[in-house]
Amino acid sequence: MKALDIRVDALSHFYGRFPALQNVHLHINCGEFVSLVGVSGCGKSTLMRLIVGLQPPTQGSIWLNGQPPAVARAAKQIGWMAQQAALLPWRTVLEQVQLAQKINPQNNSTAVAHPQDLLKIVGLNDFAQAYPLTLSGGMQQRVALARTLAIGAAVWLMDEPFAALDELTREALAAEVLQLWQQFQPTVLWITHNLHEAIRLSDRVIVLTPRPGTVAGEVGVPLSHPRDDTSGEFQVILRQVRALLRWEKNDGA
């Protein structure tokens, strides 16, 4: 698969008269892992939905590899994961993965990988015939991850996929995502409000201010993996991100 770059130009979005996002500029390179942090309600999820093309922006434009989101979507280049695993309760784990390949069959991605192999990758080999309701939250998100791999998406849009899980599971799954990113090299846009997680995973951390959401600044993370969040360099970056968030807070006050 070939990763895509994401470009967001002068993007503003309104819900009625309420501005959710204002003049957002972003550029995420091919194969880059970028985190988007900010307090709840700062418009992170809205930005994500606009990039997938679930709704059109009020102003500005979004380009995936120079084309509108609809093109990438039609080509099944977008892997979407949210806090809810969004599984079909009436299908087995294996069938969930098969369905991801079956939908929108013009772009049949069966060739990308065998569902059974993908289940092995995410560690669900023994649960192929299980129904989602019998699985833990962490396992459900593993199924969602396998689905994302199954379509061979070039862009992973991940809207706090593990936020509903317990701390230990969340860290373990985040580590796996990192590993899969290194293996498959997609472009990843990762939303979180956990600063440690953002810095541990991404190449760059972008900070959004709330009401209306706009880019406060960004901090590069030039550290090699695995990253030690007790290290001095890590703490420096963390302070920089915090400063951006605090600046935003003072500004708001």
Added chain:
Amino acid sequence: MVREKIAPMRIWAQLCTICRPAQNWSGAGLVAAVLALWEIAARLADIPSYLFPTPMVVFRYLFAHLGDLLLAGGVTLLEAVAGLLLGTAAGVTLAILILFWQQAEQGVMSLAILIKSTPVIAIAPILTIWLGFGPGPKVIVTALLTFFPVLINALTGFRTVEDALLDWLRSLNATPREIFLHARWPGARPFLFAALRTVGPLALIGAVVAEWMGASSGLGRVMWLAYTSLNMPALFAAVFILTALSTAVYQTIVWLEKRALFWVYPSN
């Protein structure tokens, strides 16, 4: 910004524990207790049989005429089931029509409410004129009584899809047809079965009412004949058969539901 919604999955998980069949024996025991109380009360109060017969009198009549009553029950059951199937098919079809063609919603719903609020008595003779003296009018009356709850529940079911699931399907560029087949239709099944549980026993009532208004066979006719000759044991015997059929229809629907909603009712 994102609307909060209780995840349907969680609702199903709860349904799972609530809907476990009650202990069969406690149900039978309760019915027996009610019948016993009725018998004792009627005897103590010395209520004449033509006003309110005791269960013993009813059972005596019931077993003396079991063949005829079962035959009549069979006719009513067939009419009810045919009407139920027709009504369900109509309800689901209309719900799909509204789902894919929003503009039709107002028109279809107005018409549906119009039909729902038309007294059966008013249209029964017209149905006989169109469809003759056979089971046709009874099937239509039953269908008219049953389609509305199915329509409402099917529509609610089709529209109650987890937002996250819809977003995921749309992120794959799924067509409305694919979204219907993979998410809306299976997701609506619990709602459909909830409607069927209500509407199943109602279908039998519909068939009986239609028969009461003119039929050459069926429980409704038996009840009407019994009433017009003040034969209360016969009337109640027919009612007993009707309640037995009602229970059977309900249990059949529950049985089907467990198979259709296998993810709600795990086999182990």
Added chain:
Amino acid sequence: MLYRKTIGLLLILLLTAACQATQPQTLRTMTFMAGFRPQANLPFVGVYVAQEKGYFAAEGVAVQIQHSAGGGEHLQLLAAGQVQVTTQDAAVLLQRRADPGLPLVSIGLIGQRGQQAFVALAESGFQTPADWAGHVVGFKGTPPPDLFAILAANGLTEKDVKLVNVGFDPRTLTEGLVDVYPVFKSNEPYLIRSLGFEVTQWEAADYGVPTLGLAYVTTEELIQTDPDLLQRFMRAALRGIAYAQENPEEAVQIVLQYTGTGADAAHMRFMLDTELADAVSPNGFGWQSEAQWRALADMLQSYGALPANIDVTAAFTTQFLP
């Protein structure tokens, strides 16, 4: 009388033979709808017997027998052409002709006296309708002119009694909800007695009020388009009534084939005997005259139950009577 009957019978046989000679094997089909549940109302019995004894078959008519639930749908179905012959009380026939203008025609007046009557429990001590004053009197649907006629004949008006709609349920009488209950002479008195109560009965005819009973009814259109079918039907049905008069026990057994499970043979016999007694006419079963219909219409009109200027001659025909 006997002479007339023999002639009539011979005539029927001859006609039958003639019909069969001219139109061999052409089986006509039609639907008869009895105006109420299967029971021993005389017009019903005539049809049941004609069916079971093969009189319809002998006339070359295959008759499908249906029953109305008593909600008036038999008249609707008749007017719609789904039914060719039904039964109806003469007074209601006139009223439906006037409003909504159904083209109903009596082709045989079986009940020469009306079957409507009023009963009170014997224990009430009521001797004449004058005793009803201050008591509750039931009616079915709308208060019938008969009731006003009885009240008037006894020096009362409707203001002297309390009128309530009771529908069909004689238990309202036995349980004391009403003091006077409207009945069909051939039906409820038997039911009430079988519940263990004696009753006193009054009917309008006893007070000089003209009443008529059940008639075989068809439409003006069918009389125009298919008199042959009606002729055949009437011949067989009247023959059935005559047979029932001669063989009431057998007739009751035939009725029981239609009533189904749980019918009371003694009740059916009571009904048959009561209606046979009121079916007697000097000119044979089914006879009707302008004088009879005129008297009924006048009575109905005098109580505002029928508009003026009704052409009673259009409401009946004797062309299918022997």
